Amino acid sequence: MKRREFFKNSSLLGLGAFFLGAESLKSNTIREEFRHKKTKNIIFMVSDGMSSGTLAMSDIYSKRILGKPSAWLGAYQDDLMQRGLMDMASKTSIVTDSAAASSSWGGGHRVPNGNLNIGAKGEEYEPILQKFKKAGKKVGCVTTVPITHATPAGFCVNIKSRSDQAVIAEKYATLDFDVMMGGGQKYFDPKSRKDKKDMYAVFTKKGYHVAKNKSEMLKAQPNQKLLGVFTEDSLPYSVDAKTLGTDKTTPNLLDLTQKAIEQMKSHSNGFVLQVEAGKVDWAAHGNDFAALLFDQLMFDSCVNHVLDFAKKDGNTLVVITSDHGNANPGLVYGKGVDPLFDNTVSIKHSNDWILQGIRTDATEKEIIDRLYENSGNMKISTEHAKEIIAYYKDVQAEDGIYNPKHLPFQLLSKMQYGHFHVGWNSMNHTSDYTELAMYGPGSEHMKSFMRNDQMHNFLLKVAEVDMLNKA
Known part of the structure; x- marks a missing residue:
């Protein structure tokens, strides 16, 4: 099939531009730029x-x-x-x-x-x-x-x-x-x-x-x-x-x-x-x-x-x-969302890198410091640090707790919500x-x-x- 035959109807695309206003005219001008x-x-x-x-x-x-x-x-x-x-x-x-x-x-x-x-x-x-x-x-x-x-x-x-x-x-x-x-x-x-x-x-x-x-x-x-x-x-x-x-x-x-x-x-x-x-x-x-x-x-x-x-x-x-x-991540409405999102400029590492480097015998202070230094100066509470420690001690996996399937990604992202105001729909594909x-x-x-x-x-x-x- 010839290209001109396959696209013969597309030659009419530019005819309506006059009636569609300035934005549509500009769009159709772009189309005409590449037509030949x-x-x-x-x-x-x-x-x-x-x-x-x-x-x-x-x-x-x-x-x-x-x-x-x-x-x-x-x-x-x-x-x-x-x-x-x-x-x-x-x-x-x-x-x-x-x-x-x-x-x-x-x-x-x-x-x-x-x-x-x-x-x-x-x-x-x-x-x-x-x-x-x-x-x-x-x-x-x-x-x-x-x-x-x-x-x-x-x-x-x-x-x-x-x-x-x-x-x-x-x-x-x-x-x-x-x-x-x-x-x-x-x-x-x-x-x-x-x-x-x-x-x-x-x-x-x-x-x-x-x-x-x-x-x-x-x-x-x-x-x-x-x-x-x-x-x-x-x-x-x-x-x-x-x-x-x-x-x-x-x-x-x-x-x-x-x-x-x-x-x-x-x-x-x-x-x-x-x-x-x-x-x-x-x-x-x-x-x-x-x-x-x-x-x-x-x-x-x-x-x-x-x-x-x-x-x-x-x-x-x-x-x-x-x-x-x-x-489906996105910024969520709330007080201070603008400056909270700007905290991202201080981020040094991914959560993957942070979690891969936490020892199973890490102290609460070590975890608090690790997150503060590498996740946009985020300060977590002692209680949050205890949750992370408990996760590493509780996980039993033949393929290792450092396999990404077993790391506490969702737990950490929930802690980060108050620091960046980024919300998540799930941890899997969506039908967008x-x-x-x-x-x-x-x-x-x-x-x-x-x-x-x-x-x-x-x-x-x-x-x-x-x-x-x-x-």
Whole structure:
């Protein structure tokens, strides 16, 4: 199908602008700007598990503390991007997991939670990055969680269970993709894999530059295939990396995004890149306010960089969204909420880092001091300190009390409420219609409300890769 035939009805979009007022006129002017440009590159950006409250709090922090709007909402304020909502339900539930969510975009079909591009009856749907690679584009993914995790994998592979990350690493080696970077060394390192297979050696043999730290990543030459796996599991939370100085050796999401674009931008047939802030979701699961806020702000810095690139390039479609909500955090009305929220400027560490460092024999004073020094000068009572001590002594777990599943995240977040006035709905995914934004050629065809499984065909068609759309 020809692009002009598929979008022939969209030629009428600009006709109503005269009657819709100044704002609509401006919006349609933006649409006209891209109407005759080619969608050569696509950068698909996902803040995993981002509820609307997360987006709002990052913008409020940016305005109050940094003195400027966030890049994402600032682009809305400037009428730079098209804006809409997306229904992210899976095949089996109105509340999706990340595997089914990414698969809906990656394979163009809703699948059961936990599956990666495998339907309820075993149907296999060809992932979108495989299609773009066949069409001659360079492709890649970067993330702050293991590169084998659900969201990048949903754009790349077919597998029944998202948990088989060692197998996903093997599948990646067969795809000849151009850039794959994140955490997850335990799925590549022979010392950690059960089968003792050296996946680093496999990728090296296939011509990849393999990087295990920031300096090795930066040595990769443009157009060279690049595998970057920088930590055993996930990358550090942004707030921890800044305080500990690990950002000197371990790249952050902005570093990964910049390098990925640099590796692929000169390709004559263009590129497709997925960028994921995966630990926004992890922080929401832990009701970990500092981790959530500063990882969202890091994602926003990537939005800023990507939009700058797209403006200069002129042929890049930017898609910015989330795969689902998580925990629905937000600032709650009450006396002093403004200055209480401003306490965030003094935060040094995530709750995850704080709780991982509490000994089972810690004293009340040690806990009070640890929280005061690292959680925005928060003062807890002796009674609260006793509650935390009791939690560590009472938990019995074969996989260890320092497994994040067993740490007292919810207990600590409730104590922090009076210090930051941030409330939480739960510790799990929610059924939010997710925020959807687009900039660049192709964005003029975006609907203001989409089903998640419509995104697959949309991306293929605006990039004129219709011939591969056989899933």
